[in-house]
Amino acid sequence: MQYQKILDTIKSETLARPITGKVATYIPELAKIDPDKFGMHLYCINSGHYGFGNESERFSIQSISKVFSLTLAMSLLDDELFERVDVEPSGDPFNSLIQLEYENGIPRNPFINAGALVIADILVSILENPQQEFLDFIHKITGNTTININQKVFDSEKKYSHRNAALLNLMKSFGNIKNDIETVLDLYIYQCSIEMSCKELATAFMIYANAGNTLSDDIEVITSRKTKRINAIMQTCGFYDEAGEFSFRVGLPGKSGVGGGIAAIHPGQYAVTVWSPPLNPKGNSELGMYALERLTTLTGFSIF
Numbered sequence: 001m002q003y004q005k006i007l008d009t010i011k012s013e014t015l016a017r018p019i020t021g022k023v024a025t026y027i028p029e030l031a032k033i034d035p036d037k038f039g040m041h042l043y044c045i046n047s048g049h050y051g052f053g054n055e056s057e058r059f060s061i062q063s064i065s066k067v068f069s070l071t072l073a074m075s076l077l078d079d080e081l082f083e084r085v086d087v088e089p090s091g092d093p094f095n096s097l098i099q100l101e102y103e104n105g106i107p108r109n110p111f112i113n114a115g116a117l118v119i120a121d122i123l124v125s126i127l128e129n130p131q132q133e134f135l136d137f138i139h140k141i142t143g144n145t146t147i148n149i150n151q152k153v154f155d156s157e158k159k160y161s162h163r164n165a166a167l168l169n170l171m172k173s174f175g176n177i178k179n180d181i182e183t184v185l186d187l188y189i190y191q192c193s194i195e196m197s198c199k200e201l202a203t204a205f206m207i208y209a210n211a212g213n214t215l216s217d218d219i220e221v222i223t224s225r226k227t228k229r230i231n232a233i234m235q236t237c238g239f240y241d242e243a244g245e246f247s248f249r250v251g252l253p254g255k256s257g258v259g260g261g262i263a264a265i266h267p268g269q270y271a272v273t274v275w276s277p278p279l280n281p282k283g284n285s286e287l288g289m290y291a292l293e294r295l296t297t298l299t300g301f302s303i304f
């Protein structure tokens with residue numbers, strides 16, 4: 001497969017499209033990002049790295065971090081974790097409070113904000129130093145110890161985190177948050193404010209394409225059974241109320257973030273990441289979705 005040629009075609013096709021999306025502004029620091037940034041990286045199990053554009057520039061991973069926090073929690077716990085968070089698509093926006101009220105404080109899945117906050121609470125209960133150990137986990141799966149948070153993004157989100165605080169308070173009223181709300185909120189904002197490049201994210205996501213093992217040094221991060229489950233949740237819930245659309249158009253398990261990143265995988269084949277900050281109304285990268293749709297169309301294979 002001529003992957004670099006396909007990526008070059010995707011680049012020119014994508015850049016020729018008009019952008020109607022808008023960069024996220026509810027976290028003021030994210031509003032400062034150049035909307036023209038555009039990078040893509042493809043990391044194939046059999047043939048290595050391909051990419052273009054701003055593939056090596058770090059950006060705010062935001063909700064993509066929810067896949068890593070779930071992975072860390074699942075590596076430490078077994079099925080009891082899913083007594084506190086379900087695995088059903090929500091069909092609602094990522095920061096919605098509505099279902100929580102009538103579903104007794106049990107979030108629909110670990111990728112909406114409510115679910116990721118429960119996962120953060122679980123990590124706060126288990127880990128001695130949750131923020132550092134979360135970062136150590138990212139270092140382990142990427143083999144790169146220079147990855148860190150952006151403090152300005154952390155401070156900016158912390159200042160405007162009323163909705164996530166509301167989710168935590170509501171869940172605490174149902175007994176589904178065990179720790180101090182500020183501590184849990186801080187871990188969640190910390191994980192979201194980590195910055196990684198497309199290339200680094202594709203390396204991290206390789207574990208989901210490679211049955212739970214890093215490719216470079218073959219470390220088992222998580223079992224293949226649990227990897228199957230994480231990929232299934234990405235497929236059904238990775239794009240909130242646009243998970244069906246992403247499956248329909250792209251046909252890969254993946255996860256988006258309001259920093260404009262998307263990471264996706266083809267089991268046994270590759271990890272792919274794309275970054276373009278303007279978001280569609282559902283909070284997913286507009287050009288990112290298009291670029292990935294072209295990848296699975298031009299290569300002729302997705303998981304379907």
Ligand code: DON
Nearest residue numbers: 062063094192256257258283
């Ligand atoms: O909690 C928030 O609103 C952000 N830190 C993350 C949201 C996000 O990335 C949603 N993804 N598309």
